[in-house]
Amino acid sequence: MEAMQYLSESPDSINSSSNDQPVSNRNLNRSQRIAEKEKRKNEAEDPFVAAVKYFSDVEAGTPVMGNDVFEGNLVVVEKVAYAEGLPPDAISVMLEFAMSLRMGTSLCPRVLKCLIPATVVPQDAVVRAVAWLGVSKIPISTQVLFIKWVLTVFDMIDAKDQLRAIYGFIFSFVTEENLCPFICHLLYLLTTKQNVRVFRIRKLLDLQDRLGKQPFLLHLLSLYKVFCPELVTLSVPSRMKRGFRNHNSPWKSALAFVQKKNSAAIAPSAGVTLTIKDQSNRRKRKHCHLELPVLTCALNKESQAELSSNRKLVPLAHLRSFAELLENMHRIELPAQMGSLLSTSVALHYLDCVQEESALLRLNFWLGYTLREEFLFCRDGGATQNSDEALQFLNRLLCAHQFLQEGFSSSEGFLYKFLTVWDGCLMRPQILGLLSNIPVVPSYKMGQLLLEPLKQLYFTSSPFFKCGLLECLNGMLRNWLTWHSVYALEDNMDISISSHTSIYMTLSGLKDSVSQLVQFVDHLAVVGLQLESCHSLLLNFILDFYETVCDMFLKYGLPLVVLPSPGVFYPALLATDPVSVDRLAYIMHRYKVNLAFAKSQLKITEAFRISRQTFSDFNHYVVDMVNFLWNAKAFQSGVNVQLDEGILQRSKVPECSTSFDLVYHPAFMSYAIDFHHKCWPERKELDLSSIKHVKPWSWYVEYLFSQGYDGLELFKRTNINRWQPVKGDKEDSGTMQL
């Protein structure tokens, strides 16, 4: 009945339960369980469930010929298999059914052909089926078909430990001439260092004598040689032309189809496994810069002899799991080509600990070379022609950056060059992603290397590119700030005298860079908002950026407060969507908290001095915001925006000064009307001004807060002292005194 239980679950939960977490089932809460019971009841009549049940229960020796029940059930299973793939338990049942030959040998291939997994293949099922290979009289062609199937779904088998445990058993099939090529491939995928034994090598060499230099034997032997070079004396060509034959089995296309369909359901295999390259799949290319070098041991043994004589080194290529990496951390031998470190996650883990300067330099030489050859020097189109590979390569690089939480210097150097020729379209997400990872740029270099090319791209492209770029710069700023806070903490030094941060740079140098970046984005934002007539998506990305900026002091420990310019502040304040106004209020609230903190620190040390101008600018903004939203006195303070009366009249907005408070503000008007209806349901005529009386006003503001406008609420709490709103009376804003 376990099978039934699995079947009733959605593909996602199958996935999670097949991961070694049976506990998660128990943790399902009650409501879920009830829902599941319901579902199960419905599915009890599902023909597919019934069909699988048939195959699990069918007696041995049941005739096939003329058996309509059987035929019908198999058709049902096949239909499901080809449409959406089989769930793990159904795979188990069908595999067991086929391999046990309960209904004879003729059915076996047909059943095998429809074993298309939807998510994963349970390891037990495969192990049991391998066991059947030794027991029952399965025709050789069917045995081959089975091994081919295992090879095809190998990556989908949920665990490999038991399969590795029966390595010797699988190895015994190597003598079967027809099975040998496929068994070799399977062994190749399963081999660990422990499996390499002298008797196995001898057997393979015997076979080689008998069968000639077959590529499958050579491949397996070469893997053995990688693990135990002292045992395998055979000269194995260092690069083999053909890999294992590409098994063009019936499953490939069906599997691809099913996977595409269920792509959301299949979790990316984030496990730490070595990727084995299928060499035969490699497309011939004239320029193949984008290929990662294969992880191999250093070939130059002699030159390193003096090094390894002291202690036994373990080549990185031998390590298969994170645990093994940890065990051998102190004696790992770097690979021959550092570029290969990007290929697996174990290697990336190690890269994070590599201290050797020359190792990183090697990596950077390779990476810089590859990027430049592919995207800058290539005469015949380069990246545009091989966009798939280029995309994959950049994605992998981006992954590595994100994994290591920093960028490589060669990709930084490449980006500076590439930005000057970039059209803003080619691989945009990848390029922007890489860009946001570049380390702090000294301010004197920033303009020419980074800001100028970005400015040109920004002003000549669509609002969506503008948003993308702002997001990228926001990420860049956050990275810089994070590095700063991490290194400032690590050094455990007083921040004011901290002499180096993420790179050799004084605190003031970092502050220069950060403020230059913020000013640059501010400039982009102001002009962008004008060019795109206050595009609300753009405005939101700008506010995102300022959410990072306003918290630089408290969140990241960088004593710097930079305010947005009026060109950003007022469009946000007068935006037509309430979310933007609310976010602005939140940002102003955070500025206030940061400035208050700076002021309190000022009493302790002078190093936190924030300029008088910043305080005064902030105060003006707060006064204006309170005047606009609470006091209905827009455009009257005249400090930041001095608008001629004539211009205001020409806008044809009646009573300009009062039409931007929380009631009449275009962003909140709908709430005011809604509130009015709720407050006075009996009234026929809309009279919004009645909200402005003391009581309804306070209710209205509470009502707004209850709608999720937390930013406004926080703003009110930190900036408005008195809470006595009388119509016409002035709301007191909590400006900051120096």
Add this chain to the structure above:
Amino acid sequence: MCFRRSSVWIGVAKMVPARQKSVARTPNSVVQRKSKIKSYRQSYQSMTAASRLCLTRALTSLWLNTSRTAPKSDNILDKVDPRQLASLMKTEWQLSYVTPLYQFRYTQLKSYSRQLSAFMAAEKEQVEDGATQNFKVSFSVVHGLVETDYDAETILIQIYSKSFFAGQNEHQKPVWKGWLACVNGNRDYINSLPKEFISLPLFGSSGTEALTALVKSWFQKNFDCCFGSLEINHISLQWLVALWTNYHAESNIKQLQMIWTLPVQPLLQVSYAVNPVDAWELWCSVKGDQPELVDLSAGSLSSVSTALGSAKCRGQIKISNSKCMTTTLTLLTECALLKMPI
């Protein structure tokens, strides 16, 4: 194609290096080139706290030769073994640039010869399915083909085919030749590399592409370096013309031949053959006063040749006179270093 003499002059006038606007008169005088980026150095002391993957950042901003010095007058024949020199000359080399070699040891050349032979045997077996062709590789140092103490000595690689029918004593001609060189390499750049690296940025090869690919792949695997094709752009070609013409007084350049490619449909190639005396006179006049320059419109120089050597924009070079060996290699080394990723 027939050209009036005057049009030849136009061509030559254009050919006068464009760089002289910024600086130089001739390769004889010192050329100043401003580096675009000021050198920005990171303190290596701060490494522990630093963003480690960016250690090498200091290198990114290093620029190349800030000055191009005049060729020294000392005779290359005094420094370099003439037999080795002969094997470098009169062959057309296909150029590549190479990133610095990691853990390349001059003391291991014998072992490298063995390793590369074995590597090629294994690879060839794959290609030709066990054909009996066998290779003998020899690595050797061309002592003396350097200009400064920073330059690494030139390496010459020769591959001979070990045919079973050839007699042992017979003088064999290599089936493939190649060399790695650094002549007058930028001092700051070379010094900035850790000691495990050897910078031999210029690679020339002559032989079948398949063999070249094998050698490159062996180097990549053993010394973690990368090979990229090195084109000689038209400014560098113009420099070569200037360099070679300058030698006319000492040794006859016979004839100066230049080929321009014009971007028209169908592609048009214009070929000029200039009388050496004319070229020399023009060159002398350029060294003195500025002649009236007339642009040969959008064409670009794609090939030059004289009796001293020839060069093509696709990166082929042939040096036929030992006198201009050093200067030519200096220019090419500079081109190669300009291509370095870091």
